[in-house]
Amino acid sequence: MALRSGGRKISFDLLAGDISGDGSPSTSSPHPSILENGADDAPHGRRKRRAKASRKKKxxxxxxxxxxxxxxxxxxxNGLCEEEMGEVVPESRLMVETVCESTVVEKPEHEISQTSRVSYVELRQRNLANGGPGEEAVKEEPSTSESSTGQWRPEANVRITRLETEGSFDWNKLLAKDPNLLGEVSYAERSPLRYFIREIYSGNSLRGTISVGNEKKRQRVYNTMFHVPLRCERLILAGFFVCLDSFLSLLTLMPARIIMTIWSFLKTRQFQRPNAAELSDFGCFIILILGVTTLQLTDISLIYHFIRGQGTIKLYVVYNVLEIFDKLCQSFGEDVLQVLFSSAEGLANSSSDNMTFELMRFILDETIAIIAFIVHSFILLAQAVTLSTCIVAHNNALLALLVSNNFAEIKSNVFKRVSKDNLRSLVYHDIVERFHITAFMLFVLAQNLLEAEGPWFESFLTNALEVFMCEVFIDMIKHSFLTKFNEIKPDTYSEFLEDLSKQTLNENPEDHRKNLTFIPLAPACVxxxxxxxxxxxxxxxxxxxxxxxxxxxxxxxxxxxLAIWKVLVSLSLRSLATWYLNQRMERKQHKD
Structure with a gap:
């Protein structure tokens, strides 16, 4: 073995010889230094030299x-490299070399015979047997180093992974020094009752699964419960009156303009090409007349008894199907009416050569619009009859209808990712739906006036209030959690109301995406x-x-x-829109 320290080198050579378990030299393989002497043939001298060599080796x-x-x-x-922790220690020649601050184990430079290998562990054990230093724990990897004959195999090298420190391992002494060595689990295993009492006095029982909130979380809760429902309902209420104003305009302003146009023609007795607004009014009036005529030919009692004969499950399934077709007809009717107004404008501004083409296109668009709105009117009538059937029935059909319809609406909207524009469209759809439900309630009232017997008004009010309250409640829940899941602030609904106020005052005609689109032709027919x-x-x-x-x-x-209602509603809407826009402007200036 060689020890180098600060430039000096000390070598210890373990002579290669097999040492038996009791420390006596082995006779299986003589030492090479003995064979070099020519007088080794004498047995007595050979034994002395072997004994002397054995003492030197020990x-x-x-x-x-x-x-x-x-x-x-x-x-x-001692600075041993991590990859050398598992190196096999040579048995016959151990080289220990210390250079500056580190100690490195060198590998053997040549092979040693199998019979002359002495393991490092055996040397340590013999040292302990001869009164060496204190006991040290040595962990060895399991190996099959010895064969049945007791000889060492070439691959049977002992791998030393770790040398433990001096001293025995006493579990009680460690627990005495550090009682919290194993933490709360050990404490619980020793005393479950004390652990349970400690958990009672430890504070919040849900501290492991729920963290403590902050001011942002508190504001989020208040938004979900108070701010969003109130602002959303305020927006829906304002939109409802905007739809009512459009409905009253269809029933009052459009007939007045048509009568004035006809009176002007009869007075002058000269045909003048109507402008785009007059052509649009004539087109809408024709749609309204044909729609009402078609619905007059429809037997409501036949539809009523057909729907009433269905089961409860089929009843609300029919209502949901009709509601889906209502949404489709609203979207298609908007496009159809815009195309009709475009054709009316093209016909009003066309030249004499192009008038025939524009006239044919206007007639074609008018035909498509008539078909579309007649179908839409029939769907709304069937919806009204279905709702009337549920209200008249005494088997909780109305409750089943409201639960299935409204909670299906929550499921289809709340758990989806929506943007700000999508939320605007959803609110406007709720406004139109609220107006359609009002039209349906008017239909039920008319049916009760014509056919009901006995005291029916109180029952009608109860059912109508149940329908409206359920609709309001579902809209509040839907928009509250939509804003919560999509992290939309309640001020967004104030922005929607601001855009609706500008639409009422005709201040944003260029941005049609922010406008509430409502076509009152189909509800008017019903x-x-x-x-x-x-x-x-x-x-x-x-x-x-x-x-x-x-x-x-x-x-x-x-x-x-109706004209009085139109004036009152229009003036109220305009005054409220002006007041709200002023409030918004003052608030923005205050924030700036």
Missing amino acids: RAASDSLSILNHIDPFMPE VFRVMAPIYATLLPSGPLLWRLFWIISWSGLTYIM
Whole structure:
């Protein structure tokens, strides 16, 4: 073995010889230095030399192991490289070399015979047997180093992985020094009752699964419960009156303009090409007349008994199907009406040579619009009849309808990723749906006036209130969690209301994406179809002229009443829109 320290080198050579388990030299392989002497044939001299060599080997091994006990190349603090921790220690020649601050174990330079290998572990054990340093734990990898004859194989090298520190391992002493060595698990295993009492007094029982919130979390809860529902409902209410204003405009302003155009033609008796607005009014009036006529030919009682004969499950399935077709017809009707207005503008501004083409295109677009809105009117009528059937039924059909319809709406919208524009479209759709439900309630009221017997008004109010409250509640839940999951602020609904106010005042005609689109033609057809039988019951019997007089009188009174409603609604909307825009402007200036 060689020890180098600061430039000096000390070598300890373990003479290659087989040492038996009791420390006596082995006779299986003589030492090479003995064979070099020519007088080795004498047995007596050979035994003396062997004994002398054996004593030298023991003394050298004892000295080398004493040094190794102080300079252990396998301990991490001596600077041994990580890849050499598992190196096999040569048995016959151990080289320990220390250069500056590190100790490195050198590999043997040549092979040693199998019979002359002495393991490092055996040397340590013999050193302990001869009164060497204290006991050290040595971990060895399992190996089959010895054969059945007791000889060492070439591959049977002992791999030393770690040399433990001096001293025995006492578990009780370690626990006495550090009682919390194993943490709370050990504490619980020793005393479950004390662990349970400690958990009671340790604080929040959900601290492992729920963290403590902050001011942002508190604001999020308040937005979900208060700010978003209130602002959303305020926006839907304002949009409802915008739809009502459009509906009243269709019933009041459009007939007035048509009557004025006809009166101007009769007065001058000269045909003048109508402008785009007048052509659009004529187109919408034709759609309305044909739609009401088609619905008048429809037997409502037949539809009512057909729907009522279905089971409860089929009843709300039919209503959901009709609602889907209603959404499709709304989207298609918007496109159709825009195309019709474009054709009207093209016909009004066309030249004499191109008038025939523009006229044919206007007629074609008008035909498509008539078909589309008649279908839409029939779908709305079927929806109204279905809702009336559920209200009249006494088997909780209305509750089943509301639960299935509204919670299916929550499922289809809440758990989807929506943007700000998608949320705007969703709110506008809820506004239109709220207006359609109002039209359906008017249909149910008319049916009760015509056919109900006994006290029915209280029941009607209860059912109507149930329908509206359920719709409001579902809209609040839907928009609250939509904003929560998509991290949309409640101020977004204020921005939507600001855009709706600008639309009311006609201040944003260039941005049509922010406008509330509502086409009142199909609901107007349903309302006319429902109210016509009620007006028929008010007409007195008598000659045709007398009945015609009362028809004109009732129509005039109805028109005046609708015109008054139109003026009140329009003026209220404009004043509120102006006030709200001023409030928004002041708030923005205050923030700036």
